[in-house]
Amino acid sequence: MKNTYGSALALTIFGESHGAAIGAVLDGLAAGIPVDEEFIAAQMEKRRAKKGGLSTSRIEADQVRFLSGVYNGRTTGTAITMVIENTNTRSGDYAKTLGLCRPGHADYTAHVKYGGFEDFRGGGHFSGRITAALCAAGALCQSMLRAKGIRVATHAARIAGVEDEAFALEPEALNAQLEALDACTGLPVLSEAAGEAMQQAIRAAASEGDSVGGVLETAVTGLPAGAGEPFFDSVESQLAHLLFSIPAVKGVEFGAGFAMAGLRGSQANDPMTVKDGRVITTTNNNGGINGGITNGMPLVVRTAVKPTPSIYKPQQTVDMSTLQPAELQIQGRHDPCIAHRAAIVQTAAVAFGLADLLTQRWGPLWQAEEEAPWNTD
Numbered sequence: 001m002k003n004t005y006g007s008a009l010a011l012t013i014f015g016e017s018h019g020a021a022i023g024a025v026l027d028g029l030a031a032g033i034p035v036d037e038e039f040i041a042a043q044m045e046k047r048r049a050k051k052g053g054l055s056t057s058r059i060e061a062d063q064v065r066f067l068s069g070v071y072n073g074r075t076t077g078t079a080i081t082m083v084i085e086n087t088n089t090r091s092g093d094y095a096k097t098l099g100l101c102r103p104g105h106a107d108y109t110a111h112v113k114y115g116g117f118e119d120f121r122g123g124g125h126f127s128g129r130i131t132a133a134l135c136a137a138g139a140l141c142q143s144m145l146r147a148k149g150i151r152v153a154t155h156a157a158r159i160a161g162v163e164d165e166a167f168a169l170e171p172e173a174l175n176a177q178l179e180a181l182d183a184c185t186g187l188p189v190l191s192e193a194a195g196e197a198m199q200q201a202i203r204a205a206a207s208e209g210d211s212v213g214g215v216l217e218t219a220v221t222g223l224p225a226g227a228g229e230p231f232f233d234s235v236e237s238q239l240a241h242l243l244f245s246i247p248a249v250k251g252v253e254f255g256a257g258f259a260m261a262g263l264r265g266s267q268a269n270d271p272m273t274v275k276d277g278r279v280i281t282t283t284n285n286n287g288g289i290n291g292g293i294t295n296g297m298p299l300v301v302r303t304a305v306k307p308t309p310s311i312y313k314p315q316q317t318v319d320m321s322t323l324q325p326a327e328l329q330i331q332g333r334h335d336p337c338i339a340h341r342a343a344i345v346q347t348a349a350v351a352f353g354l355a356d357l358l359t360q361r362w363g364p365l366w367q368a369e370e371e372a373p374w375n376t377d
């Protein structure tokens, strides 16, 4: 029983894939923050399934309805409830394979934990569908951060072995890349050629009844130095907690991440210098974080997203009604790749996590103020 996360802010996620609706309750935002519904809708559109063979054929409108906490286009300071209806469910697909656990999905573990009372239709509460709610809440946080000069965006750094162009080290060039990703309505990549090759690889796997995975990389610019708490609420702890909550994320690394283990200190340390009166580093192997606290350099975090578990090749499983090995042939509608759809979910998770940390550090008033306190103190 744990569907709420956050310290200064609290985000609750609710709903099941085939229930009436899914949604989020976001609490702890100050009064008076502009709620840009157009921006939120644009972020929802990035995750939404579309025709074309790159996503599930369960097409939903994914329209966000605000039930509370917003009046005349601004936050009221009370809990914000956002609801997204489920309108295109096809539960019969799941009735056909009832009791047959999908390998790699949460069917078995949900059954063990909830003793058969879980809503198994469409993966229930374990469905990637629930990430639409996270997207809505994260988009609200993202627009709040943007108003303070903090930009967050994610690209598919790799899908099915195809690599995208790398993020730039130089902040201005990186900012331009983040802006391009924000405006991007197709596959979230920096290189068009890489995007084409990724699409081909996704379709090739799908045509064989299979799926592919990828690596998602997020960068954040404009973050002040000094956000993050020591030890348990370090920036890495907070963001890893949120990123591992996204279904199908199996790895998280910051900056040079696992590659740091193979470097010498002389290669891994980021040399420090001063530019325009500000301490900066000339490399960013630490991904903008030292001692769990932001150092003012761009924050860089990557996740490993596994290939979609529901594939159309016959698979070996267990029939929970007989407790005998059985063969599973999945019938429903599934994503041949999760990574490209989850990119905006990752942006949302990071935006919420940072909004929470900044509120812990500077109190809630920065959210609605014109001038951010970190620019004036």
Ligand SMILES: Cc1cc2nc3c(=O)[nH]c(=O)nc-3n(C[C@H](O)[C@H](O)[C@H](O)COP(=O)(O)O)c2cc1C
Residues within 6 Å of the ligand: 056, 104, 105, 106, 123, 126, 127, 128, 129, 131, 246, 247, 248, 249, 306, 308, 309, 310, 311, 333, 334, 335, 338, 341, 342, 345
């Ligand atoms: C945006 C998104 C879409 C997803 N689509 C599917 C899907 O179509 N079919 C599927 O089996 N899993 C899909 N998943 C992944 C499962 O929800 C996930 O693998 C499952 O809940 C088990 O969790 P775990 O992989 O973290 O262990 C999706 C995940 C996300 C984030």
Ligand SMILES: C=C(O[C@@H]1CC(C(=O)O)=C[C@@H](OP(=O)(O)O)[C@H]1O)C(=O)O
Residues within 6 Å of the ligand: 017, 049, 056, 057, 058, 060, 089, 090, 093, 121, 122, 123, 126, 127, 128, 129, 132, 247, 332, 333, 334, 335
């Ligand atoms: C509905 C979405 O994706 C779903 C994620 C999902 C899963 O197991 O995660 C399984 C499928 O659900 P269903 O069998 O009901 O079609 C996907 O379509 C969505 O992302 O909006």
